[in-house]
Amino acid sequence: MALSRVFHRTAKVSHFGYQTTHGMKLARLLTALTCTSAIVFAHEPQEPAQWGADVVRACTSQRFGLRLAASKKVAQAGDAAVPAVREFAATHGKDALPAAMVEAIVDLGGNGEAVLALLTDWASDRDFYWRAQAMKGLAVRSKEPLLGARFRQLFAAHEQDAAWLMRVYAQLGFALAEKSATAAEATPGDVVRAKELDPRASTKLAALRSQHGLPFAPAHLMDALGDERTFLGDPWGRRRAQEACTALQNWLGADGGYRSDASFAENRAAIDQLLKLARSKTNLALLAPVQIKDPEVTFTGGIELLSCRNGDLFIRWTKDGTIFAGLDAATSTALSQSAWQTLSQTATSLRVEPQSGVVICDKLRLQLCKDALHGVTAPAALAPTLADWLKQVAARIEEAENPALASALIDRLQQFVLR
Amino acid sequence: MKLALLLLPLLLLGEEPKKTSFAVLSGFTWSIGVTLPKEVQLLDDVTVDISGFMMREIPGSGPVNTFLLINDACGCNGTPKMNEIVFCALAEGVTMDVKPGIVHVIGKLFVGEQKEDGEVIALYSMDADSVQ
Numbered sequence: 001m002a003l004s005r006v007f008h009r010t011a012k013v014s015h016f017g018y019q020t021t022h023g024m025k026l027a028r029l030l031t032a033l034t035c036t037s038a039i040v041f042a043h044e045p046q047e048p049a050q051w052g053a054d055v056v057r058a059c060t061s062q063r064f065g066l067r068l069a070a071s072k073k074v075a076q077a078g079d080a081a082v083p084a085v086r087e088f089a090a091t092h093g094k095d096a097l098p099a100a101m102v103e104a105i106v107d108l109g110g111n112g113e114a115v116l117a118l119l120t121d122w123a124s125d126r127d128f129y130w131r132a133q134a135m136k137g138l139a140v141r142s143k144e145p146l147l148g149a150r151f152r153q154l155f156a157a158h159e160q161d162a163a164w165l166m167r168v169y170a171q172l173g174f175a176l177a178e179k180s181a182t183a184a185e186a187t188p189g190d191v192v193r194a195k196e197l198d199p200r201a202s203t204k205l206a207a208l209r210s211q212h213g214l215p216f217a218p219a220h221l222m223d224a225l226g227d228e229r230t231f232l233g234d235p236w237g238r239r240r241a242q243e244a245c246t247a248l249q250n251w252l253g254a255d256g257g258y259r260s261d262a263s264f265a266e267n268r269a270a271i272d273q274l275l276k277l278a279r280s281k282t283n284l285a286l287l288a289p290v291q292i293k294d295p296e297v298t299f300t301g302g303i304e305l306l307s308c309r310n311g312d313l314f315i316r317w318t319k320d321g322t323i324f325a326g327l328d329a330a331t332s333t334a335l336s337q338s339a340w341q342t343l344s345q346t347a348t349s350l351r352v353e354p355q356s357g358v359v360i361c362d363k364l365r366l367q368l369c370k371d372a373l374h375g376v377t378a379p380a381a382l383a384p385t386l387a388d389w390l391k392q393v394a395a396r397i398e399e400a401e402n403p404a405l406a407s408a409l410i411d412r413l414q415q416f417v418l419r
Numbered sequence: 420m421k422l423a424l425l426l427l428p429l430l431l432l433g434e435e436p437k438k439t440s441f442a443v444l445s446g447f448t449w450s451i452g453v454t455l456p457k458e459v460q461l462l463d464d465v466t467v468d469i470s471g472f473m474m475r476e477i478p479g480s481g482p483v484n485t486f487l488l489i490n491d492a493c494g495c496n497g498t499p500k501m502n503e504i505v506f507c508a509l510a511e512g513v514t515m516d517v518k519p520g521i522v523h524v525i526g527k528l529f530v531g532e533q534k535e536d537g538e539v540i541a542l543y544s545m546d547a548d549s550v551q
């Protein structure tokens with residue numbers, strides 16, 4: 001019973017047949033020992049044509065870990081492997097390129113011209129799921145003045161991108177490019193930055209700026225420590241808090257014992273210590289973080305559209321037909337009682353499948369009513385009945401005089417409607 | 420019925436699952452061969468209760484027997500690191516749909532690097548007895 005089923009599966013592939021806990025641990029030890037001699041290949045010279053096989057492994061291996069390893073090998077080849085990557089994308093479609101390989105190239109691909117061109121193409125391609133990751137690659141490379149100057153306009157063009165992660169990396173890139181430029185080239189203020197309303201973005205950008213030695217607003221990290229907000233059960237506020245805590249730990253050299261899985265009250269002493277350290281380091285009168293909770297509203301359903309291409313949209317509703325928009329439910333629209341009653345009755349006859357289509361990145365999550373099954377839908381896979389119901393919701397929102405939210409919903413649905 | 424079958428091994432064992440979280444499992448910087456924090460080591464071979472999001476190991480749409488449990492539904496934040504993934508396996512012959520939203524998984528956790536073809540393919544694996 002102590003045998004890991006996952007490991008058993010691994011063991012079969014690895015020709016270990018251990019059936020007990022002890023056997024399993026011995027197997028781990030043996031594999032660790034034997035595999036140290038098998039390490040890797042990464043710097044061996046290889047013919048350009050041979051990189052094709054590694055790209056295939058990076059994109060199609062059944063095991064996540066093997067895909068990661070192959071991705072690393074491809075990335076470390078730098079320019080030499082780029083033709084094979086492009087060829088794979090041309091043959092199988094760019095959606096077949098996994099995020100892990102793109103990220104590996106971002107982190108390990110070097111500054112060769114072919115790699116830079118590949119990252120630029122990806123970052124500029126609105127339909128490429130991992131364009132934000134590619135943008136990150138260009139951003140971190142912009143510490144070099146020449147590269148900063150080269151990508152500066154690309155960063156400026158995406159500082160207000162619909163996708164929050166694109167905005168974050170574009171702003172990071174622009175800041176790094178500015179920093180790396182000579183005084184004569186630096187033109188601070190020539191790009192108007194939009195106020196960032198997405199709390200995930202403001203925290204991540206502050207964390208990244210801190211990491212890269214750029215000026216940042218400590219309040220964007222401190223405030224996140226009290227975030228306990230959720231969206232349809234997803235504790236996104238806690239993830240934001242963890243990211244902030246990690247950044248603060250790196251910046252201040254301590255985390256005060258803060259734990260993102262503990263309550264605000266339990267973290268009180270840790271937060272106080274972090275605040276004291278931050279105040280001492282900055283001489284700023286930073287305000288103490290407060291607990292940020294979900295609104296005192298019972299949501300009965302909602303829709304979450306996550307799109308690395310088009311940006312995210314969050315909508316929740318209550319039993320009485322009040323529609324809340326935004327990850328933080330910042331705005332509300334009250335539908336007419338009769339309209340909501342009709343929509344609610346229709347919803348009871350609808351069926352939401354746990355998963356429709358093959359999700360790679362962008363997805364729509366729908367919960368029609370409280371305690372109902374959630375369903376996740378890939379682009380171009382939304383059942384017509386559900387699409388029609390959501391369009392009716394949009395129509396009623398428009399009638400309730402919130403045309404901006406209605407058109408945003410209609411616009412984002414287009415990506416998911418069954419074709 | 421399927422849920423009852425999934426819970427049966429846990430009931431037979433009578434072992435109270437220990438609550439843990441990704442804050443514990445991924446609260447350190449992992450690299451190959453690094454010594455894991457004591458509180459993580461202590462979870463080896465222990466029945467745990469952990470929340471996260473189900474993710475397929477390979478893209479698809481049908482029911483699964485194995486899945487990855489991760490801490491971030493979007494994935495837009497980057498590929499999860501090895502210490503941000505619990506590789507879960509259901510009992511042989513048991514499959515289930517990948518549930519959207521957060522799930523609570525109970526099962527025996529195994530901690531330690533597992534390698535295949537010289538590469539670390541898992542740090543945490545779990546015999547998932549219950550997924551709710």
